[in-house]
Amino acid sequence: MDVSCDLEVDVNGEECFMVNKVIISSYSSRIKKLFCRSKGATKTFKVIFHDFPGGAYSFELMTRFCYNGGKIDISLSNTIILYCVATFMEMNQSVSGGESLLQLTEKSTKMISYWSWSELMIALKQCQDLLPVSSSCGIINKCLNCVIARIVSSSEPSPCPSSSSPDSSGFRLSFESRSTESLKNSSPRGTWWFEDFVVFGTPLIALLVRSMVNRSIDHGIISRFLFYYQKARFVVATTDEKCHIMETVAELLYSLEQSAVPYNKLFGIMRTSLNLRLSSDCKTKLESMIGSRLDQASLDNLLIPSSVGSKSLYNVNLVLRFLKSFVGKEPNILPLSRLKTVARKIDLYLAEVAPDPFLKPANFLYLLKALPDSARDSYDGIYHAIDMYLKVHSGLSEDEKISICCGLNFEKLSSETCEQLTRNNKFPSQSVKLALLSQQSRLKSLLQDSNQPEEFLEPECSFLERETSRREASSSKQIVLYAGDLDLPSENEKLKANLQGMQCRVMELEKICRNMQIQMTKVMKARLSSHKKTKSLPKLCS
The missing domain is CATH 3.30.710.10 (Potassium Channel Kv1.1; Chain A)
Structure with missing residues (x-):
């Protein structure tokens, strides 16, 4: 025709x-x-x-x-x-x-639950190629639901192997027709399907994971698959494809229960993504997932190399964002044990990054003050980190040094550390004054606790006022030594005498500091002995 x-x-x-x-x-x-x-x-x-x-x-x-x-x-x-x-x-x-073509094909799709696993994989591949129509018409959801049912069935022992239900028969058929090595080998139960889904693109993977979440599939299994998928796809992916894969994986991991996501693997994909141009939303979600569980991190986790083009050794800005995510807007609601755990790790981290000559003072100070004061019982670690930083960054101004030392809580420094600080010329005079004041306050507190009189201190307790000028005296000592070699005019003999007198006062101050340490030792011994004494008995009636 x-x-x-x-x-x-x-x-x-x-x-x-x-x-x-x-x-x-x-x-x-x-x-x-x-x-x-x-x-x-x-x-x-x-x-x-x-x-x-x-x-x-x-x-x-x-x-x-x-x-x-x-x-x-x-x-x-x-x-x-x-x-x-x-x-x-x-x-x-x-x-x-x-019958219309739609009626004929609808009859055929009702038999999906009887299809073998291999046939379902082919169907999903076709659905992927036919997006978005396959999604709008619902056929892709039918295939995914059937696939998820098979995965669930494979993870649960069947009470009746000879069951003749459609699901069980379809599942047996899927195993008979399946030829992938992942199932033939002794793969862990519940993960045998990982390899088959690596060939699919991110849109279908996103639909699969969301369907699994809706079906209450174990989030631990889902997260393991996402890490497996990301690693496998990166082998042959271009830079643009890697960005898209990473953004999809991060989005899906963020939708899971965070306790089910392996923490160390989050650092793995974070390191992998450092040189990728990810969207700001993807970066924020990755940093939030890591930062919210920062107490689980190790020092090696935090020592992330800086991005390409940066002179710094470590990516301190990234760790600062982790801390911001961990502390949140209300740090006081966090359990104290978690805060202290993070503080110990940050102190170790500070000791590692302090020698970096390219670490900016502002970033170093942010690290010092990121956690509330209650997170630390001792600030000795902070002192040693600041000491190292000031040693490496010797060109800092006095104001910059003072600003950095604001990260110290002098009341939480040990006596030994306070003594080191008072003799440390790298620290500004203001910090020395605060350290001496802390020492005096601690000594008086010890005396009160041990019920010792105030006169137990030597009259030289007024050393605080004189010690505040120790830095000037120390520098003047050098002037005296140098002036001794000069032939000063007679009109400057008075100045020379004053400088020599200042040298004597410096020696006196050093002696006072030693006496103070001896007195503190005596106080501690007296306090210990007072606890050992038995209570006096009342006098007997005569």
């Missing part, structure tokens, strides 16, 4: 088809609607599709159905394709009492 071809169809720019508009429109409501809105029935029409599911191959299958009087062989290999085409072209019209 001679059939005119009066309709030109451009399919996604791949190929142009000349078909009969009457025949096609009799089966497709979508084409029929186009002609109803058009005027002039004699000229040739042209239809352009930019998103036809499956492209030219799928369109050709559809035309075979139309030109064959509504008949076509539907098999497992073309069911998904024809179903998506029928949905897209609105092929719900039947001709001459036959």
Whole structure:
């Protein structure tokens, strides 16, 4: 029969088809609607599709159905394709009492639960190629639900191996037809399917994971799969593909229960992503996942190298963002034990990064003050870190030194550390004054606790006022030593005498400091002995 071809169809720019508009429109409501809105029935029409599911191959299958009087062989290999085409072209019209293409394919898709595992993988691959139509028509969800049911069944021991239910028979068939090495080998229970899903793109993986979450699949298994997927896909991915994969994986990991996500592996993908141009949202989620559990981190985890182009040895800014995520807006609601755990690790981290000559004073100070004071019982570690930093950064101004020393709590320094600080010329005079004041306050407190009189201290307790000028005296001592070699004029003899007197006072101050240490030792011994004394007994009546 001679059939005119009066309709030109451009399919996604791949190929142009000349078909009969009457025949096609009799089966497709979508084409029929186009002609109803058009005027002039004699000229040739042209239809352009930019998103036809499956492209030219799928369109050709559809035309075979139309030109064959509504008949076509539907098999497992073309069911998904024809179903998506029928949905897209609105092929719900039947001709001459036959069934429409949509009705025929719907019958076939009802048998998905009986398909083998290999057939389901092929169906999912087709669904991926047919996105977004396969998602809008619901066929991809049917396939995913069936796949998830198989995964769940494989993780649970069957009480009745001879069960004849559709799910169990389908599951047995999937194992018989499956040929991947991951199942043949002794893979851990619940993870045998990882390898099969590596071939799929991120859109389908996102749908799979969200379906698993809705089905209450173990979040630990899901997170292990996501890490496996990211590592496997990165092997052959381009830089742009790596960014897209990492953003998808981070988004999906963020949706899981964080306790089920391996913490060390989060640092692994963080290090991998440092040189990728990820979106700010992806970076924020990764940093939030790590920062919220910072008490689980090790020192090695935190020693993350700086990004390419930076002179610094370590990425301190990243650790600062971790701390911000951990502390949050209300640090006081955090358990004290977690705060102290993080503080111990940050003190170790400070000792590692302090020698970095390119570490800015502002960043170093932020690290010092990121945690509340209650997180530390002792600030000795902070002192040693500051000491190292001042040693390496000898060019700091006095104001910068004072600012950094604001990170110290002098009341939480040990006596030994306070003594070191008072003799440490790298620290500003203001810090020395605070250290001496802390020493005096501690000594008085010890005396009160041991019920010793105030006179137990030597009269030289007024050393505090004199010790505040120790730095000036120390520098003057050098002047005296140098001045001794000069032939000063007679009018400067008085100045020379004053300088020599200052040298004597410096020696006196050193002696006072030694006496103070001796007195503190005596106080401690007296306090210990007072606890050993027995209470005096009342006098007996005569």
